[in-house]
Amino acid sequence: MSPRTPPLIEVEGRRLALSNLDKVLYPGPGFTKGEMLHHYATTADPLLAHLRDRPVSFLRFPDGVEGQRFFAKNLPPGTPDWVRTAEVPHTEGVQRQVVVQDLATLMWAANLVTEFHTPQWRDGSPGxxxxxxxxxxxxxxxxxxxxxxxxxxxxxxxxxxxxxxxxxxxxxxxxxxxxxxxxxxxxxxxxxxxxxxxxxxxxxxxxxxxxxxxxxxxxxxxxxxxxxxxxxxxxxxxxxxxxxxxxxxxxxxxxxxxxxxxxxxxxxxxxxxxxxxxxxxxxxxxxxxxxxxxxxx
Structure with missing residues (x-):
């Protein structure tokens, strides 16, 4: 039996495949990935205002809060070419990071099951x-x-x-x-x-x-x-x-x-x-x- 194809939605002209919507991420209350995506969609206006122009670091927990977590600043594998990125100086050299500027990028990133972390400065003015x-x-x-x-x-x-x-x-x-x-x-x-x-x-x-x-x-x-x-x-x-x-x-x-x-x-x-x-x-x-x-x- 082949795995179910993730549903496709269109967000601001971008087609996104949102996967595993029924997966329980928070076992205690039974909070699912679909509910996580709903949270990010319904808080998008203020969230995007605080994400704007700031390179994002992700804390990912794709198997839920009781599973493995990993913190990543580099571009996630398969990042679409329409996602804005920024060059960010690091000790090991310049690195590209995601900048979440719009709802489509927000929902794409949220589908990876993430916390969003940002610096106290904006793209173009590091430090x-x-x-x-x-x-x-x-x-x-x-x-x-x-x-x-x-x-x-x-x-x-x-x-x-x-x-x-x-x-x-x-x-x-x-x-x-x-x-x-x-x-x-x-x-x-x-x-x-x-x-x-x-x-x-x-x-x-x-x-x-x-x-x-x-x-x-x-x-x-x-x-x-x-x-x-x-x-x-x-x-x-x-x-x-x-x-x-x-x-x-x-x-x-x-x-x-x-x-x-x-x-x-x-x-x-x-x-x-x-x-x-x-x-x-x-x-x-x-x-x-x-x-x-x-x-x-």
């Missing part, structure tokens, strides 16, 4: 960051509730430096704080972010560490400043994550951060997104507005 990111990662028994307390302290510190902070769930255990910048060398942004992390540790020594050393992290929130480096990437807003349930790296309101008492208060799963977008729109839209961009002190 010139237009946003700052702080990754708040709780070391058990600390949880995202502790991250919320640290996020509030960092928001005030950023405001004192003239920068407006926005927040999203990481989609895993913690939070991401972001601020829009006028293009700034990534090294300078990393140095500033490290100063913030050190300041947070000094102000909240029982709650925060700025060092990655594993032995220092239990019970504390690690303020990871390193994702501002030009070679690093962060989970793109609205991407699904390879967690036990279909969690999303989703924008949050500061009211949600202030009132957080349990991890579920700031956990967003794919089925939650349509109502959140209807209620709030894209909470991270100011990051895309050049008028909102600040400068480092």
């Amino acid at each position: 010139q960051a237009d946003r700052l990111v702080l990754d708040l990662d709780p070391g058990p028994p600390a949880t995202v509730v502790d991250c919320c307390e640290v996020a509030l302290w960092l928001r005030e510190r950023l405001a004192a430096d003239g920068l407006d902070a926005y927040v999203k769930s990481s989609g895993a255990k913690g939070l991401h704080l972001l601020a829009a910048l006028r293009p700034t060398p990534s090294g300078e942004v990393t140095a500033y972010a490290k100063r913030l992390a050190v300041a947070a540790e000094r102000a909240l020594p029982q709650q925060v560490t700025h060092r990655m050393t594993r032995s220092l992290r239990p019970g504390k929130v690690f303020v990871d400043f390193s994702q501002n480096a030009a070679a690093k990437t962060t989970a793109t807003p609205y991407t699904l994550r390879a967690q036990p349930t279909p969690t999303v790296s989703a924008p949050l309101t500061w009211n949600e951060i202030e009132s957080c008492t349990t991890p579920t208060d700031v956990t967003v799963e794919a089925p939650d997104l349509p109502s959140r977008l209807e209620r709030y729109g894209d909470l991270l839209a100011p990051l895309l507005d050049e008028k909102s961009a600040g400068t480092l002190p």
Whole structure:
């Protein structure tokens, strides 16, 4: 018996074969690949805005969240010739990566079963960051509730430096704080972010560490400043994550951060997104507005 031919759909004039739509990717809730593709299709407008002009790295989990995962920056095999690519400098030389500019490319990439990760700079200006990111990662028994307390302290510190902070769930255990910048060398942004992390540790020594050393992290929130480096990437807003349930790296309101008492208060799963977008729109839209961009002190 021959294998079933994947259904063909047309997206913006491109014919795509979407395969294994009934495959269960998240066994706990029974969330399927078809539901994953639906998530990406229905969140395409804000997701594409945050993917635009940024070379993409993929975390792929084609056999589901309990199967093998692999992180790839290079072009996936069989990348269509109509997919935009960019030359990206790496330590081993220039490498071509996908740039997701349109719905057809998004659905083609989502069919590979992916998380989307992007740098803090845009194609054409590698190493010139237009946003700052702080990754708040709780070391058990600390949880995202502790991250919320640290996020509030960092928001005030950023405001004192003239920068407006926005927040999203990481989609895993913690939070991401972001601020829009006028293009700034990534090294300078990393140095500033490290100063913030050190300041947070000094102000909240029982709650925060700025060092990655594993032995220092239990019970504390690690303020990871390193994702501002030009070679690093962060989970793109609205991407699904390879967690036990279909969690999303989703924008949050500061009211949600202030009132957080349990991890579920700031956990967003794919089925939650349509109502959140209807209620709030894209909470991270100011990051895309050049008028909102600040400068480092």
